Amino acid sequence: MPHEELNIPPITTAVLQACQKCFKDDTREALSRCSKCRSVAYCGAACQKADWKGHKVICKAMSSLDDISIYHLTDAISTDLEATNRICEENAQNETRAIQLALRRSMTVQERNLVGWQPKCYGCARTDRIIRLEKSADHASLGCCPDCRLAFYCSQEHWDAVKHFHTGPSKERDGLSQCQMNQQFRMDIRFQYSVPDAGPFMWAPERSKPIWEPLKAGDEGTTCWEEEFGKDLEMAMQGARVPVVIPFLRAASRGLSMPLTILYALQKLHGEDQVWTSKDTLVIHIMGASISKEMMSAQLFEEILHRIPNVKTLKLVLIGPEVPDSGSVEMETCPDCTRKRRKRIHAHHSMLYHDYVHRQSTKFVAPDLAIAFNSGASELATDGSGTGPGASWKETIKLLVEKKIPSVFTSFNHSEATTESQTLRDYGATLLATEDLGPRKNPWGSMHLIPEPNNITGWYGENMWFTGGFKG
Ligand SMILES: [Zn+2]
Ligand SMILES: [Zn+2]
Ligand SMILES: [Zn+2]
Ligand SMILES: [Zn+2]
Ligand SMILES: [Zn+2]
Structure with a gap:
């Protein structure tokens, strides 16, 4: 599995909501996509120009993905999210293989992120690239959840069928919904990239506890952390x-x-x-x-x-x-x-x-x-x-x-x-x-x-x- 690393573009760039060069993530200003691969976006011509040298090779390789046969697709809406995940994985594997063939080398973490986190329909796993390949009148490009902008859909019908999974409480963290977790994640990214090249944020309290107190073991991670470190922070x-x-x-x-x-x-x-x-x-x-x-x-x-x-x-x-x-x-x-x-x-x-x-x-x-x-x-x-x-x-x-x-x-x-x-x-x-x-x-x-x-x-x-x- 690819892992996000520091000093590489945040995931918001892979979902085309932040500039690939300066990482600016501002919804009020429309970003424009690279007209060739359509897989990255820029805040303006200056950033696009400055990024071109680094982007050129992967741009060409991604633009070459014009063979629909590498994608697994079904028109049906699936409410089985695990099944949709499997389709996403299969498509990403095939796409990665094709890109690596075109590149004649393996992809970097940054390049793999562009494939891994590209927007995918929550109801059918379609990506923007698949929609372009289909040239279908039914599908425009993917729309996104207005609240988190990190969940996507190819049509209103697909979104209506699966939206409740996204907005209902999840088992993952303190009963937050996927949408709320996405919003936290977006906030975390902004924080992480707010100071350029600052490296990871590190903090530990400068105090010694007088005695050893066994640590809590709750399932609700946030509560443990807040109780232990909230006051110190x-x-x-x-x-x-x-x-x-x-x-x-x-x-x-x-x-x-x-x-x-x-x-x-x-x-x-x-x-x-x-x-x-x-x-x-x-x-x-x-x-x-x-x-x-x-x-x-x-x-x-x-x-x-x-x-x-x-x-x-x-x-x-x-x-x-x-x-x-x-x-x-x-x-x-x-x-x-x-x-x-x-x-x-x-x-x-x-x-x-x-x-x-x-x-x-x-x-x-x-x-x-x-x-x-x-x-x-x-x-x-x-x-x-x-x-x-x-x-x-x-x-x-x-x-x-x-x-x-x-x-x-x-x-x-x-x-x-x-x-x-x-x-x-x-x-x-x-x-x-x-x-x-x-x-x-x-x-x-x-x-x-x-x-x-x-x-x-x-x-x-x-x-x-x-x-x-x-x-x-
Ligand atoms: Zn920029
Ligand atoms: Zn490009
Ligand atoms: Zn769909
Ligand atoms: Zn959302
Ligand atoms: Zn000490």
């Missing part, structure tokens, strides 16, 4: 009221989800046994760590220290092929931690986790927790050959089980979580209770949810689901 924002700070909290939760998920995982793995909250040194291994997530957010992990005041040293070992090697480095802490001589030590190892363990050989000491955020380990299960992006996890999981390392995996969405949890079991893990560590929704998953690409419904988010936890 209000203070940090000098008295701004809660409704104002919520978009900030949603943005902050993307990074904060990592330390909170670690604490929650430890809490669930150890149950009544709270020894881990007062160890001299607490050691966490992050498996499959990356530069853009775990390394960039290094400072946020201090939140772990701030919630377990009896631990003197937190040692975080980031292991993954993507991170550069480094020995143990003592990180800068907040003034309070410095005064109390509390330490946060980070080390990086550029390799797969099982290679790391093998290399340590007899020196290896099991950590208090080994965790993989959004591991993607499920990607081997769908690929019968045992290769694919998730293949290397097989060996890691076996080793975690064999060495009885307390381990937890998280994933982006429900379907990844269920597949991955089966993978964990297949390789010998005895999972803790489902209501503890999954597969279940993670109360400390990111509140910033992103619409699933290549679908008309569904959401994903950082650590949104716990896949499973085990001690061997």
